[in-house]
Amino acid sequence: MGRKRKHSEAEAAAPVKDDTAPERPKRTLLGWKDKKEDVEEAKEASVSVPEFRNKEKVLVTCSRRISYRYRHLMLNIVSLLPHCKKDSKVEAKSSKGATLNELVELKGSSSCLFFECRKHKDLYMWMVKSPSGPSVKFLVNAVHTMEELKLTGNHLKGSRPLLTFSSNFDKDVHWKLLKEMLTQVFGIPKEHRKSKPYHDHVFAFSIVDDHIWFRNYQISVPHNEADRVARGGLDKMTLVEVGPRFCLNPIKIFGGSFGGPTLYENPFYVSPNQIRALEKRSKAGKFAKKIKAKTRRKMHELSNLLEPDEFADMWKDDE
Amino acid sequence: MSLGDDFVEDDEMNMSDEDGAASDSEAESLSDSDNEITEKLTEPTKTAVYNRDGLLDKLQDISWPEDVEWTHKLTVEIDQGQEAVDVNDDLAREMAFYTQALEGTRQVFGKLQEMGLPFLRPADYYAEMVKSDTHMEKVKSKLLYEKKQMEETEERRKARDNKKMAKEVQSQKMKERAKQKKDEIESVKKWRKQRQKSGFSEKGAGELDLEFGNGKSFQRGGGGGGGKKRPGVSPGDRSGGKGKSASRMNNKKREFRDSKFGHGGRKGLSKQNTAETTNDFKGGFRGSKAGGSNKRQKR
Numbered sequence: 320m321g322r323k324r325k326h327s328e329a330e331a332a333a334p335v336k337d338d339t340a341p342e343r344p345k346r347t348l349l350g351w352k353d354k355k356e357d358v359e360e361a362k363e364a365s366v367s368v369p370e371f372r373n374k375e376k377v378l379v380t381c382s383r384r385i386s387y388r389y390r391h392l393m394l395n396i397v398s399l400l401p402h403c404k405k406d407s408k409v410e411a412k413s414s415k416g417a418t419l420n421e422l423v424e425l426k427g428s429s430s431c432l433f434f435e436c437r438k439h440k441d442l443y444m445w446m447v448k449s450p451s452g453p454s455v456k457f458l459v460n461a462v463h464t465m466e467e468l469k470l471t472g473n474h475l476k477g478s479r480p481l482l483t484f485s486s487n488f489d490k491d492v493h494w495k496l497l498k499e500m501l502t503q504v505f506g507i508p509k510e511h512r513k514s515k516p517y518h519d520h521v522f523a524f525s526i527v528d529d530h531i532w533f534r535n536y537q538i539s540v541p542h543n544e545a546d547r548v549a550r551g552g553l554d555k556m557t558l559v560e561v562g563p564r565f566c567l568n569p570i571k572i573f574g575g576s577f578g579g580p581t582l583y584e585n586p587f588y589v590s591p592n593q594i595r596a597l598e599k600r601s602k603a604g605k606f607a608k609k610i611k612a613k614t615r616r617k618m619h620e621l622s623n624l625l626e627p628d629e630f631a632d633m634w635k636d637d638e
Numbered sequence: 639m640s641l642g643d644d645f646v647e648d649d650e651m652n653m654s655d656e657d658g659a660a661s662d663s664e665a666e667s668l669s670d671s672d673n674e675i676t677e678k679l680t681e682p683t684k685t686a687v688y689n690r691d692g693l694l695d696k697l698q699d700i701s702w703p704e705d706v707e708w709t710h711k712l713t714v715e716i717d718q719g720q721e722a723v724d725v726n727d728d729l730a731r732e733m734a735f736y737t738q739a740l741e742g743t744r745q746v747f748g749k750l751q752e753m754g755l756p757f758l759r760p761a762d763y764y765a766e767m768v769k770s771d772t773h774m775e776k777v778k779s780k781l782l783y784e785k786k787q788m789e790e791t792e793e794r795r796k797a798r799d800n801k802k803m804a805k806e807v808q809s810q811k812m813k814e815r816a817k818q819k820k821d822e823i824e825s826v827k828k829w830r831k832q833r834q835k836s837g838f839s840e841k842g843a844g845e846l847d848l849e850f851g852n853g854k855s856f857q858r859g860g861g862g863g864g865g866k867k868r869p870g871v872s873p874g875d876r877s878g879g880k881g882k883s884a885s886r887m888n889n890k891k892r893e894f895r896d897s898k899f900g901h902g903g904r905k906g907l908s909k910q911n912t913a914e915t916t917n918d919f920k921g922g923f924r925g926s927k928a929g930g931s932n933k934r935q936k937r
Binding site: 371373399448451465466471474476478479481484488489493496499500502516518519521523527528530532534536538540542544547553556561574582585 | 736
């Protein structure tokens with residue numbers, strides 16, 4: 320705990336202090352950074368924009384009465400993102416906007432992933448940027464967790480992923496906004512204390528049929544050195560799926576966190592409740608339809624009488 | 639849960655249209671709204687909000703500054719190409735995702751290599767992995783099991799094919815053998831007839847221009863009928879052949895008699911020479927053990 324504070328203090332102090340006193344060397348994952356460079360950077364930094372540091376922290380929670388499959392999905396996501404913090408379950412019915420906002424403020428996180436499970440069947444995911452950021456509500460489908468034995472890949476816990484987006488994220492404004500949010504939430508900050516070096520897995524976000532599909536692959540490349548691929552090695556690269564897998568259907572985008580003015584509504588979205596209701600209704604009418612069909616048949620028969628059958632009396636006289 | 643839910647959405651659109659045609663007011667109103675929902679964006683703001691400016695504003699708010707190094711973001715955009723992937727075709731969809739990720743990784747690795755940053759995990763770097771070792775063991779055992787199943791089915795199929803082949807070959811052989819047997823008998827009959835005709839004259843073997851096949855068939859004594867009755871014995875062996883091997887029938891009887899009357903061995907070989915004794919002119923009994931081994935070697 321103490322070490323964490325020291326590190327962040329040194330970072331925060333460096334750009335502010337200017338070039339007066341040489342600070343202790345900045346400790347990065349790759350070794351100690353040289354003092355001279357540090358001072359130079361500080362000089363530059365103080366002159367121009369302060370050096371950008373990704374301070375993203377994600378809070379991950381769920382509602383109560385979440386089913387096991389979705390809980391495992393949430394745990395998988397927690398293990399994928401070292402810059403997240405898992406919190407205890409949130410009571411459902413109360414005005415969840417306010418409580419969750421408070422929770423996010425309390426934990427000092429800059430964004431939140433909230434998994435809400437309704438009727439023990441449907442999973443909704445809220446992705447929210449904290450202080451005043453936009454929030455998105457998704458319906459999650461097609462969930463496969465990492466525990467499935469068919470997903471055979473494995474990677475370092477906390478290594479930074481490569482994020483690939485399909486090109487149709489740039490086609491429309493709401494997709495661009497979603498892309499930015501996904502980058503910030505799913506991308507691990509560069510020198511996060513729990514992150515590991517080397518990039519050995521890749522996330523793939525694609526838009527197909529107006530849904531965002533998520534896949535996580537492990538990269539396996541035959542190599543000898545850490546910073547160079549053997550010649551032709553790129554061709555021998557294979558990806559093995561690690562999981563989890565899910566599909567997001569954006570429902571609404573709000574201007575505030577967990578509420579606020581609606582900025583976007585998905586015109587194609589039909590809630591799963593409506594779908595179920597319609598299915599039931601179609602089945603429910605079966606008996607009524609049968610009765611109607613019978614009466615229709617009767618009417619039809621009455622109106623179009625059959626011709627008298629010439630063979631009807633054939634066997635009558637045989638008795 | 640899975641894909642079923644996703645695509646019921648599309649089915650539901652069709653269903654709602656049919657319902658709208660046929661039945662109640664409730665269904666009709668619902669299907670009307672559904673129809674409205676399926677129409678995109680030409681709707682009044684009530685049904686489908688799309689506040690582009692608002693979205694752009696928010697985007698500006700949350701974006702990182704423009705000059706942020708790419709290494710912070712690690713994003714790459716892949717062009718999907720023109721073909722729209724059918725969502726319902728699982729294989730094609732997964733292939734599309736796979737190629738997207740592969741292409742992205744290639745590009746990123748190219749960039750990272752140019753930048754000179756390490757990005758590949760060395761073989762001796764051990765750290766906590768996202769799936770535990772026990773889980774990976776399970777995965778491995780499942781993979782091995784599947785491989786074994788495949789191999790077994792392959793083997794079974796091969797064995798079945800081989801059996802078929804073998805059966806064919808065997809039936810061929812049997813036919814051939816039968817044919818040969820018949821031929822030989824025929825030839826012997828012919829020869830006898832010929833001799834009868836020519837009145838048993840002793841003209842010599844030159845007259846015998848009958849085909850006997852190869853000498854081998856004759857050796858067998860007319861094929862099968864007079865087959866070798868003493869298989870362990872070569873024709874020129876005067877010694878009387880090998881004794882019966884111990885693992886034959888009447889083993890118990892033999893054992894009992896051996897124990898009572900001593901071991902036995904081959905008959906009458908004690909006075910014949912072996913390789914060693916040929917050159918011993920002094921000869922004689924060099925001790926019981928030597929004699930015993932002599933006998934044993936003359937097998």
